[in-house]
Amino acid sequence: MNGQQPQPVMPAQQADDDFIDLAKLLHALLRYKWGIIGLALLSALLTGLYVQTLEPTYRASASIVLEAQETQVVNVDNYNSYNYRNYDYFQTQFELLKSQDIAERVVRRLKLQDHPFFNPKEEKEPSFNVRAAITSLLPAREQAAPVQLSEAEKEELKIQGITAYVAGGLSVQPVDYSYIAYLTFESSDPKLAAQIVNTMAEEFIQANLEVRLEGTVQATGWLTERLDALQQNLSDSEQALHDFREREGLVQVQGTTNLGGNELQALSQRLEDARRVRIEAENIKDNVQGLPNASTDELMTVPAVLQHELIRELKRTQSQAERKVAELGKRYGAKHPKMIAARSDLDAANDDLAREVRKIVSGISREYELALRNEQQLQANWEARKEEMQDFNRVEFELTKLERVVETNRQLYDIFFSRIRNMSETGGFEKPHARLVDRALPPSAPFKPNKRLSVMLALVLGGMLGCGIAILLDLLDNTVKSPDDVADKLRVPLLGTLPKVDVAEGGYIEHIWQKQNSHFAESIRSLRTSILLANVDSPAQVIVVTSTLPGEGKSTISLNLGAAIGQMEHVLVIGADLRRPSLAAKCGLEPNHKGLSHFVSGTEELDDCIEYLEDIGIHVMPAGVIPPNPLEMISSKRFIDALQTLRTRFDRIVLDSAPVQAVSDALVLTSYADSAIYVVKADATAAAQAQRGLASMVGSNEPLAGVVLNQFEAKRAGRYFSKDRYYQYGEYY
Template identity: 40%
Template sequence: MDATAHTQEQTWIARRLENDAPELLHAWRTIWRRKWSILGLVLIVMMVAGLGSFAITPTYRAASTLLIEQKKANVVSIEQVYGVEGAGNEYLQTQFELLKSRALAERVVKQLELTTNPEFDPRQRPEPLIDIKGMLASFNIEQAIPATLPEDLEEIADPTEAKIFDEVTKAFMKRVSIAPMGKSQLVKVQVEMTDPHLAAKAANTLADGFIESQIEASMEMSMSASQWMNGRLKELRIKLKEAEDKLQAFREQENLVDIDGVSTINAAELSATSDRMIDARRQRAEVQSQYRQVQSMRSGGWEKLATIPAVLGHPLIQQFKADEARARAKVDELSKRYGAQHPAMEAARSDLSAASASLRGQVEQIVAGIERNYQLAVANESSLRASVDANKAQIQKISRKEFQVRELMREVEANRALHDTFMTRLKETAATSDMDSANARVVDRAALPTEAFSPQRSMIVAFAGALALMAGIGLSLLLEVLNNTFKSTQDVESKLNLPVLGILPLIKNRQRAELAQLFTSDKDKAFSESIRTIRTSLILSDLHKRHRTLVVTSSQPGEGKSTVAANLAFAFGQMEKVLLVDADLRRPTLAKNFKFPVGAPGLANLIVGTARIEDCIKTVAGIDMLCAGLVPPNPLELLSSERFAKIIEHLKSHYDRVIIDSPPTQAVSDASLLAIHADAQIYVIKSEATPIPLVKRGVGQLLQSNSPVTGVVLNQVDVKKAQKHGYHYGGYYDYYGYSKNPPPQAAALPEKV
């Protein structure tokens, strides 16, 4: 698939080149045909341009080379204050624009006093051709024009010093050009003037002025920076004092001596109180457990209270329980021995009661101690918790004060740092304000130019010649496009689709009557041979059907149809019996060309019936001729009559060939009527004269009338010129037609066949 597409593309390109090649060749031939005119135009323009260049005042260019450094040698960092550091290509472009600035130009104008220089001073220019000021002085301006106009005119006539300075500055700025040298930091400052000495001086002055302006700008910026920093430093000093006073007032208000020490003590107290509170909470938890056991056993009496582990484990309780147990054992022992009233029993019971009472009292005392310890533990815990909360509040209060103090201290430190920075920069500026340093220096000073920069005469002449060459070529092609005529047989065949029966060469310096008999006189061999070629083409075209009536016409008058018809009749007269009829009843030429008597009868007389055919036909050089006769007022009606048709039929029966000279197709409609009676028709076209659309309309009219247009004769062709321009007429024009000594057999042709 790709191979097929590639082949199709190559075929398309080849066809396109084949189609474009004739157009390019035709354009080249058109240019070559007018080569001498183009070269003449080029030479004339180059000569005029060369002469005009000598009238131009020569201008000299002087150039001074500067080295523009992107960074200066920094002594201190004060450059950051007023920004003189370079930054690449943008910095160099800025310096180039400064070199072309108006301020620098004004400096040079003042220094060199250019306002009084004849080259720049408008007051020293040549006098104008019309002296308007003198003309106005001869009139009474106060009466002729309003009162405000003389002031304006006076201002125009006598410009002020400011306007003169402004005009000179603008003129000088136009003479200055900046040329960077490659990708380096070198730049050429160029000045163009008619005075070479002044040009060199101006270039050097411009370079020096740029360096001086840089130094002045640097010093001015240093002074401006110093003044600004002094004012700013005073403001910073006031702000620093206010910040310090505010910090001290806050410390005195809050009674702060060392806020770091206070916060450390409070933190230690909080830590110790927190530890004690933890111990108190633990003790309270332990006592609370005993207290809850006591409260749960209180309803069971002291005996159950005595069973509580905290009470039971007390040493006194164990001792009192042992005393009670011994007393109870003694009572039990005595009860076995004595009776209840026995003194010993009573004493033993009394001891048991005393032991039980002591145990009870001790239990109650211990229980009361447990309750008291619980209350103390709770109170102690609450007290410690309150202390911890108080310490926390105190620490938070101190922290807030600390934040405020830190904020005030930061403000003081920031103001102090800014104050110290400005103080340092101020000292640096004061130390470097008188240092004359610039970021540019002169590498090569402008030398006196020895050759004029402009006008560049060779370039002007070459450019003018190139423009003239292009204009000449364009004009030639334009004239070729506008010249919409037939210039070759190829044009005729391609645009009319009709065969070319032959061409007739251009015959110069001959009268019309002489041209009509040129074939019989045989004074121009080329013309005679061309007529024979046309005759041969017509004979070959009527092999199948004989063309007895042959009509010769053209698009417009002056194309040579009558000459073609007459000479073609003489050519056929050598072989056949021929009648030449002048059917152009409006502008007849046959009688005049062959010098027939004035008023000789002709075709018009035959149609009207005022003459006989024997009286109208004249014989010249072996052929019969029928002239137009008297010019009628209504030729179209005569040619469209039946009598004219009968006359043509009668003539065809008595002659081998009747050749009719018809009027032009685009002048009148007579040719269309004559075409009805024609067996063949020849259309004559004047080479490089008749417009193509005109011929197409004429041929179209004949074809619409079913006229048998046999072919075309291209008349008045400059063959030698055409062959030089690339037009070839092989097959239409015999080379031997140029021979001055034709072969003997050419003259021995029989007059009648």
């Protein structure tokens, strides 16, 4: 060994869950394209055969419109009226169209129980009933006698069955933002389908008219009964009003209430004024009585005395007399006649003032008594008038109540009388709530089955199913199929790709020396170049070729690789698979030809164990006789010495080793070698098994050069997308 460091092998990592490899999916679809096409064509064929057996179904369609507003000649406070702009109303009408009642009316009107469609003439041949046959073999048991139905009952049961068929087959499709709806019915008889749709619309309109007419008749009867009761109530209320007027002696009371109220209000105002006057007189009286022996000047301090008009006049006269005496006193003496006359006038003014003050004081008590009597009289009048008004109000209230009852009964009687007269005159005139816009015509072409659409749909669905199965198979297939899988799943270098070659009779294949210009030969030479250029400074002299499992082509690759290198160097190919040797057979030698086991054991000389193949130009050493302990032989020191001897005689030594997963011989041989080549069979070797085999080699620090992808079908693989390049295997050669 030359101490070459092994190449690191990374375990395959799972791709990002969110990443979808479209190229991989496309490859899976191309890989199973013929299966996908076959499944799609088979689905289309089976569907076409099935739809040919189906009975054609025809669809008839008619349209109706619901009136937005119902114009009624009789307006009995919107009796039998609907909110035609309400969504719920239209939905209700559409559900009524599909009701059993309308369907039964159609069946009875068209007499569908006698129609040939529901009475086929051909009677089916009685089929073999397994249950009846088994029952006949069992012991008989008592059973209830079958119920015998009359002809009328049988016909009624048949009508009910046809009614369910008609109601279930009708479809109502409202048109958005409009009052129009389409009625459709499907049947294998086109004329019957159109006839049922048209009759359904007509019976729907007629049923609504009958319901409204019936409601009008019921309303008329109810109004008649109610009118008699109202007439009796009106007579009773008028008689009660008349009796009340006579009992109370009333003639006319309009305006009396207002007049009495005004009079009572005036009395109340007069009473308020009298009360105010009495209070003022009482206050003055109290002030005067508090001064029993008062002088004139003291009495003059009483506001009521001082503000009296006569007292004011006398007070002015007194003031003038005092002023005159004061003026004359400045010019004349006390005994002067003018002074005496002035003093006499002053005394007369004082006496008049004192006398009038006494009179006013004495009159205050009389004014208070007069004001008190006036107030009391007004209070008595007000109380009496108030009691009269209360009695009159009670009478007026009772009268108004009786008059109101009479008026109400009269209005009700007039309203009901007007209604019943109008309904009696115009009750038979009703406008339809819907009308038929377009009548259904017998369809000329069947609605279903749509053979072309069914076949195309089956073709598409079959193709989609095939694609799904192809993708599922590709996901379940974890084998190494392409060079990209070597990098993505195995994470090791790819030394080369060998194409799949045809195998002749007996398992024989043509080798590189037989077809120098073949695709296989060119691939072997490319592999040779990759190995020789792997390490130019210290080339690998001993090369081990191994694989994961038997049958992956490692022996064929070893022999052809040795032949390719033998064109340039002195090469020895050794059959180191001592358990299932195949190198001797591929070289045309005897199975027990002297070889590696003889040389290592020392029973034969080296030259006797090596054969030179002139047509190939290389030396080969077959495995020889299979030893009982192959692993101990290749692990012995004699094997190491023998390999060292061979290193001195040959430029390159290629060891055809046993598979890695089967035994551990390959790991031991790789530890002696300078480089190892791992063969993977395309579209056969599971990636997980190859990963374990490579991991065991890397774990033992073996010198791994890379992987050779064997039996790769370029034409089948087509074009592969690999990161940043395209492989065009199928078109290169």
